[in-house]
Amino acid sequence: MKRVLALTLAILLFIVFAMAFAKIPFGEKMSNYPDYYNPIENQTSNMSLPQHYLTYGKNDTGATNMVTAVVVDYRGFDTLGEVTVLFLASTGVGSLMYVEDKVKRKVRRSNAVVETGSKLLFGFIILFGAYIFIHGHLTPGGGFPGGAVIASSFLLLYLAYPKFHAEHKKLNVSESLAGLTFVIVGLLGLIIAGYFLYNFLPFGLPTYLFSAGVIPVIYVAIGVKVGSELTGIVDAMMGVRE
Amino acid sequence: MIRPVLLIAFPLFFAFLSPIIGLWSKKWVRYLIIFATALNATLAGLLLLEVFQHPVFDIIGGFQPPLGIVLMVGPLGAIIAFIINLVAFIISIYNLKVEKEPIVRYSMLYLLLVMGSTGMVLTGDLFNLFVFLEVTSIASYSLAAYNKDKKGFLGAMKYVIIGSIGSTFVLLGITLIYSELRTLNMLDIAARIGTMDPYVKIIAFTSLFLGFGVEAEMFPLNTWVPDVYDGAPNPISAAFASLPAKAGIFALARVIFTMFSFTNFLWFVVIMGLLTVFFGELIAYTQKNLKRMLAYSSIGQMGMIIMGLGIGTTLAVEGAFYQMIAHALGKALLFIAAGFLIYAAKSDKIEDMKGMARNPLVGIPLLIGALSIMGMPPFAGFYGKFFILMGGFSEGYYAIIALFLAASIVEVAYYARFIKIVFEKGNRVIRPDAATYIPLILLAILIVLIGVYPKPILAVLQHVSAFITGGA
Amino acid sequence: MDLFTIVSLILITIMIIAAIIAAEIKDLLSAAIASGVMSLVVSILFYMLQAPDVAITEAAIGAALSMAVMIFGIKSTKRWEK
């Protein structure tokens, strides 16, 4: 009875939302969207928001990857919040899995193929992750995917070597330093230009590695942070205690 | 000139800093947290003074809204932010009582909870609001289970389930709004909400209403409340009642007034408020466990605030905001006192607490807090309740107010029962330590001050009419 | 019907089946793996929808990390749902 009820409920909710989404003009021409309105200056621009991002994004931020431009620069504050969310998740898991006495994991050696393979792959995966977040402003990807990839490389090591564990203190410190970098970059913007998270470094030439001002700095910080946080979560779940 | 963004940047800075400091000394981290919340409260106070003249817009990243994110602080937001940070500071003193490891992480989570709630109040961007909602709720999930006992984990699990469903609804609502209007700035949304397709609009509204209703403890979305408040560490229960709940209800008010100005819907909000009051107060009467009783009472109080918002006249919304402030102070006080009583009686049952409040350092603040929650003058709770009631009358909600008053009598009954037990002659009187009685006395003084001389608060709340009509 | 549509329909079918399996099966380990499969398919779909960055993230987090975390969780509790 309960199952039927739950199912009906789920289907009803699905229909309700599907109907709503059906009314949304996905894939329509940009110019059909309403022009944005600046509530502070009380004036309407002659462009819709996505149109503005695509047209002026490169000038505004110096990044060639528009997703990055929006994520780190236009809406960098949200990203700071999301980084905090991840930080919270890792801290929360860390505080909940915490036990005073250290418990040793049950050790069972994995076979040689896995061990050698992971040894081989580890460096490449890390390199790939680093590449993703360092080139975040140029190519698809950025701090979050990069960090996740790095964490998955550590996961590989956890799976291959039962005795492996990342040192918790170092993880914490790198996580904190990365977070601090983000906040300090924001505060520097506030000091230099009067806007929090202002892109105060020179933009440089588009498509060059050293371009787009603070975006690469922030993305590196995010990459390090996400990597160490996700590793920390895995570590906490593996049962190796600080 | 105080920039609102500092209220968010500083706690973040200190939260990220604390693991590094924690390597040297765990004690320092606790004092760092007290310092950070004190700094925040001061900044919020200064911000409040500034906001008096005109709403403050803090543009992030130098992009004009709606391109970038903007923090939008009107007088009402500023005062709620101030109260949140002030109470957070006071509770952080009580945090010194928490001994359980890992204390550094606890402190960080607490600071981020404060930051998230403050951000929810200050932000002027819908998606940013969601981000802060997430920060707040994820911090809450971990803190709710911090005791690491069965009660804590069960409560946190319920909170996670319901909270994440609520967040999902919020996100869906935001998606719908963005895909229709291509903007996330609240004022921008407010300016063009009329052009939305009615069906999409109503679904978006309902989603946001429901999602923020979870944080605002609206019936029937408040089912997590008793378990979480009961299972969480004592300072955290106090913080839950004062910080995220207030931020949630402020967000709800923003959705109702600033963004949608959906006046037809208001009477339904009143009914939901009344139901919340009813379920909160009536069930609180049946509780034997002190923290659960306070949790249900909290639901009742939040219902009252929702009612005030729903009535929607200037007087009633003024009352609702006043009540938010009073409830933040009063419930924090009561939960801290409850923490002491539980510690002294070594039990969380009310009947075991005979005479535990006979020490005046606890007893008098406890009495003041309870009376304030009951809405007695000259304490903070009086004006809020009175204004909400009068606002209700001026709109002609006679029957609803009468029912509400009936529920209020039940509230008085269970508080009186509780007071009677804790002031009865008991076996021994335990003296509280400084970390307990300093916050209690600070909160009691605030409650009395606001109650005796409400002029400053009412001066801020004068701007409520601008809020209702969709301004900041 | 072009190839893109056919492939994506197949993938969506696999995704839905994996989701149903994850929700219904009593063996929690299998459920975790099924949800990993779902994440993988989703990440392919993201790639096909021209969101490579999201695809990488989904693959790393959804398919690898969260599955691992779930499996660790199951390891320290019970494997079978009551």
Add this chain to the structure above:
Amino acid sequence: MDALTLFGIFILLPLVGALLSYFGRKYAPIIALIFVAITGIFLYVWYGNFGSYTVDIGVKLNLTFDITTWFFMLMINTVIFSSLLFAVSADLKNAGGFSTLMLLGFTGANGVLLSRDFLSLYLFWELMSWSVYVLILRTSGEYARRYLLFGVLSAYFIIMGIGIIYYYTGSFLYEDALSGVIPYYAWAWILVFLILGFGVKMAIIPLHVWAPYAYSSEQPFVSFLSGGLSKLGTFGIYMSMYSIAGVGILDSFGTFRGVSLLGYPFALLGAITAFVGTILAIFQDDIRKLLAYSSIGQLGYVMVGLGLGTSLALGGALFHAFNHAFFKSLLFLGAGAVIYRTGKYKISEMGGLGYRMPFTFLFVLFAIFGLAGIPLTSGFISKWMLYEAAIEKKFVIIAPLMLIASVGAFLYSYRILYGIFLGGLKEEHKKVKEAPAPMLAAMFILMLPLLIFSIVPGWILGWINDVLTNTGLKPIDYTQFTYYSSIGGANMATFWIAFMVLFFVAVAIFIMKRARVVNQYDNYFAGEAPSSVALHAAHNYYKPLKDTWAPMLKYSVDRAYEKFSKFFVDGFYEIKKIYTGNPQDYAAYLGIAFLIFLIIGWWLL
């Protein structure tokens, strides 16, 4: 005098006193006393210096100092002064807290009397209400809750009344209610709510169940509660019926023999209260309970006067309220003095104390004369005015009920007098001393007006006339020693001359023929030694009467309330089942709630 002076002296000064006296330890009542005395002096100085003012503390408080306020303040000030004076020598535990709360209650009372807008009325009303609650909590926790519940009930009745007015006028000012925008059918609701609300404080049946228990607390406080604060109920009803609504509106509901149809039921309720209160008082053995029921009964008389609403009735009601303030406070203090010295509450455990505590006896005697309406005191005049007011209009139910209640008052007065002060002295009370000087002084202060106003009722009738004319009613016809009504009136000069003559005759007889004093145990008992309890005159006092009334006494308002509340509390447990504790259910609630919100939102769009 400006707004701040008025506010400062009558509101802020007691508040400051409340704060200071908390830290006064043993001397707290003295500190409180000083503050009360200062307000009292200003009350005296400012007589005639009337006016209305606005104080802005964020909300605007409209305060008016006029003769009505002054008249009621006079009572309350005197009563709290003597109560605190009494408290100086009564060894209270935590005297600081006691004095603080007394002063808070006093502040609330002053505020209620001064306020001419509903917000400040409600504010001060609640302040007074909860400080009394905490005072009761100090000694009898269980019953404090009952008081608080009824206190809050009264506040909520008042809120309902205020709210309906606010709906029509959009203002909290009393005078705006008069402007005629409120239709008369709304007035019915308003007045019923307001009268019930204020009636709780006057302990009108069936809203009286808190009183017997609340009046069992510490005596100095109870004397203030019964003597002083219950008059706020009188004030409130008087104001709401005759000042806020006015006679015109009352009469627009139709009249019954010249009395408004809205007022008449309340007059009847008052008469029933007087009757039932008195009957219940007769059967009490606990002195505190006896006085409590007697207080309920006496305030019933006042309610009759307020309900009838003729000038004579209102004058009688105000006069009786005034007298009640003094004699009931005096009685509670007298009882307090006896309890302080003996430590006993039961009348049947005392006796013969008149020999040991002659002054207390004398003061209580006067209070009892006042209570029973014996011509020696002003209590007689006020009661007589009320009888006449009822008889004048030929109310065949109200008048007899009041008369019977008056006879009942004699019965229980006699029980106090005989049970405590006369009869044989107990062995254990042989060493009881007279009450300490501050207590005697306190009682003396209260006794004096009773005596003076019985000789010259004109003084007080002058003030009452001012109050009536200030409210816009017809004054009473009076001279210094006499008042006149359509069916007679009373002349106190004649009474006093007659009394003096009789008194001297009695004294002469007493001196000429001394009675023989007999020991309590100097009796004949047919060889069986009875217990001393059975020998006491107050043992099973009025048992035959009680047996007659037994079938009626088994119906109790108390039990009705208990049943009522039990029914609801059971319901609460049923409602609780919604919170099942199962997260799956909770998630389902969310989904269902979404759909319901959506449907309603769609409908409202």
